[in-house]
Amino acid sequence: MVTDEKVLNYFRRQLPVVKSLLMKSIPLDADTILQEYAEVEDLALAIDKFSEEFDIDVSSLNIENYLPWNIPWFFRSWFTKKPVTQSKKTLTVRMFAESARSGSWLYD
Numbered sequence: 090m091v092t093d094e095k096v097l098n099y100f101r102r103q104l105p106v107v108k109s110l111l112m113k114s115i116p117l118d119a120d121t122i123l124q125e126y127a128e129v130e131d132l133a134l135a136i137d138k139f140s141e142e143f144d145i146d147v148s149s150l151n152i153e154n155y156l157p158w159n160i161p162w163f164f165r166s167w168f169t170k171k172p173v174t175q176s177k178k179t180l181t182v183r184m185f186a187e188s189a190r191s192g193s194w195l196y197d
Contacts, residue, residue, distance in 0.1 A: 091143060093119055096186035097176060103135035119183040129156060132180075143189040150194045155180050 097119055104127045107115040114152050115126075123132055133152070140147045178196070188195045 091186065091189040093183065093186040096139075096143070096189055097182050099139065100135060100182050100185070103138060104131055117182065118193065123180040123182070124155060124177075139185060139189075143194075144154050145189050146193045147188075148194075149197060151197050154178050154197055 097117070099125075101117050104117065104123075107117075107126055109115055117126060127135070136147060136150070139145070159178070184196055
């Protein structure tokens with residue numbers, strides 16, 4: 090049976106570890122926004138391998154609904170408190186876990 094923890098561990102193995110300015114690892118959890126955590130190329134490779142490893146059809150996943158993602162400029166918070174407006178949907182590990190349990194991509 091596919092569990093959230095199995096899928097989370099899969100993405101932790103596939104995606105590079107993100108570090109803070111102080112070189113502390115930033116942990117990936119089930120609700121982390123993947124577009125902000127990993128580069129597009131790394132994310133695309135992980136999704137392809139996810140399809141094979143969990144035997145799930147992700148062909149209905151339209152990546153254009155999720156990318157490009159507006160990543161805020163590092164010093165933006167010094168100048169404004171307004172959040173960055175996103176025109177795309179978020180991708181999370183939890184979405185992949187729920188889809189893996191069902192056998193096909195559930196979102197879009």
